[in-house]
Amino acid sequence: MIANLVYQESMDGTSDSNTRFNAKEIPGAPIDPLYGLVAAYEADKSDKKVDLGVGAYRDENAKPWILPVVQKATEIYNNAKKDHEYLPIAGLPEFNSAAQRLVLGADSVAISEKRVCSFQTISGTGAVYLGGLLVSQFTAQPRPYVYISSPSWPIHDQIFATVGLPVRHYPYFRSDTKTFDLEGMMQSLSSAPKGSIVVLHACAHNPTGVDPTKDEWKKIAAIMKTNDLFPFFDCAYQGFASGYLSEDNFAVRYFVDQGFQLVIAQSFAKNLGLYGQRVGGFHFVAEPGANSQSTTTNVASQLSLLQRSEISSPPIFGAQIASIVLNDPKLFTEWETDLLTMSGRIKKMRKCLKQELDRLQTPGTWDHIVNQIGMFSFTGLNCAQVMVLRERWHVYMAETGRISVAGLNEHNVAYFASAVDDVVRTVQ
Numbered sequence: 001m002i003a004n005l006v007y008q009e010s011m012d013g014t015s016d017s018n019t020r021f022n023a024k025e026i027p028g029a030p031i032d033p034l035y036g037l038v039a040a041y042e043a044d045k046s047d048k049k050v051d052l053g054v055g056a057y058r059d060e061n062a063k064p065w066i067l068p069v070v071q072k073a074t075e076i077y078n079n080a081k082k083d084h085e086y087l088p089i090a091g092l093p094e095f096n097s098a099a100q101r102l103v104l105g106a107d108s109v110a111i112s113e114k115r116v117c118s119f120q121t122i123s124g125t126g127a128v129y130l131g132g133l134l135v136s137q138f139t140a141q142p143r144p145y146v147y148i149s150s151p152s153w154p155i156h157d158q159i160f161a162t163v164g165l166p167v168r169h170y171p172y173f174r175s176d177t178k179t180f181d182l183e184g185m186m187q188s189l190s191s192a193p194k195g196s197i198v199v200l201h202a203c204a205h206n207p208t209g210v211d212p213t214k215d216e217w218k219k220i221a222a223i224m225k226t227n228d229l230f231p232f233f234d235c236a237y238q239g240f241a242s243g244y245l246s247e248d249n250f251a252v253r254y255f256v257d258q259g260f261q262l263v264i265a266q267s268f269a270k271n272l273g274l275y276g277q278r279v280g281g282f283h284f285v286a287e288p289g290a291n292s293q294s295t296t297t298n299v300a301s302q303l304s305l306l307q308r309s310e311i312s313s314p315p316i317f318g319a320q321i322a323s324i325v326l327n328d329p330k331l332f333t334e335w336e337t338d339l340l341t342m343s344g345r346i347k348k349m350r351k352c353l354k355q356e357l358d359r360l361q362t363p364g365t366w367d368h369i370v371n372q373i374g375m376f377s378f379t380g381l382n383c384a385q386v387m388v389l390r391e392r393w394h395v396y397m398a399e400t401g402r403i404s405v406a407g408l409n410e411h412n413v414a415y416f417a418s419a420v421d422d423v424v425r426t427v428q
């Protein structure tokens with residue numbers, strides 16, 4: 001039976017004392033690996049230390065960068081002296097509509113046919129969570145599988161498990177060639193039970209830095225159509241893959257054009273540098289057809305209930321800043337320039353790192369460093385090497401061998417290359 005959040009008065013209750021909440025029985029959980037890494041980096045007193053863990057853009061001095069366009073938007077917002085009233089449950093309307101146009105394209109037929117509904121969320125994480133909750137509340141038992149790329153952003157597994165959806169993984173990355181594993185993914189999707197949810201990174205895949213080509217996306221869409229699979233897009237890096245916002249939403253637009261019913265979790269943490277302001281969007285797109293508008297209206301009404309129980313209404317400041325940028329053509333153009341500044345510097349650092357490794361004749365091939373895209377590089381370094389990098393060289397990166405390339409700059413790239421050269425030669 002499908003849950004109905006409004007009218008269902010009580011779930012299966014019990015008076016059995018064995019089921020009572022008892023905090024004494026709660027085991028300790030492991031600390032989040034990336035937040036643990038940040039703490040270890042901060043505690044390190046070395047002046048040589050390098051932070052390549054956190055997935056946040058850094059400037060050429062390894063400092064956070066407030067986008068110039070965000071500074072302007074903040075001034076505009078402050079001068080307007082707006083109040084601090086609650087936003088509607090779905091969030092700031094002008095933010096939602098602009099966020100929708102950004103990810104789907106301003107000319108999207110789904111928008112003109114009014115079969116999209118959008119909610120402002122607590123950044124990308126909150127959007128994935130809201131989508132997971134929607135699926136878990138409105139699917140019958142046994143719940144559909146959620147297929148997540150292997151590897152992926154680790155929080156995907158965590159979120160879908162939290163909302164009670166069973167998780168499976170599809171191959172995504174070939175570690176021998178350090179390229180996208182189209183064959184593995186296609187095989188896995190072709191054997192997935194009909195109705196399964198497939199989490200797709202819209203662009204700049206985290207952590208591998210490899211994306212399907214346009215032709216490969218078309219093949220993925222075709223197998224998902226044939227096999228009746230549900231696309232759940234996670235779009236956390238629009239503008240970071242190619243450097244262009246309108247290029248990086250290709251996969252989303254293509255799937256919508258193919259008539260899928262789908263959802264999109266969208267983050268403005270990275271592309272507007274609004275990390276701590278928690279600005280994101282969740283979009284539901286109904287498949288075209290006679291009932292698409294009423295489906296969208298019903299979904300929106302249930303999302304309102306879920307959002308109301310979770311956060312009541314989303315925070316105002318970050319959404320106002322994003323909205324000012326997204327809705328002003330001049331500021332939007334300035335944003336595009338800021339995005340090119342960020343993606344351009346990251347690309348330059350990829351080249352510098354590769355050049356240094358070539359110069360040192362570090363064993364192995366390092367072409368993947370320049371071939372991968374977005375904020376991350378999946379270096380191929382193993383966990384033991386990562387640990388030695390930390391202890392011997394004060395270099396902090398994820399145990400998977402992922403680096404945030406944005407943490408490199410002209411002052412530390414040669415040092416990092418020497419460190420890599422050392423561990424590749426001395427640690428197996």
Ligand SMILES: Cc1ncc(COP(=O)(O)O)c(C=O)c1O
Nearest residue numbers: 055123124125153206236267269
């Ligand atoms: C793939 C992916 N999805 C979603 C997120 C969520 O980011 P945030 O909640 O900061 O917007 C991240 C952040 O690292 C990510 O890498």
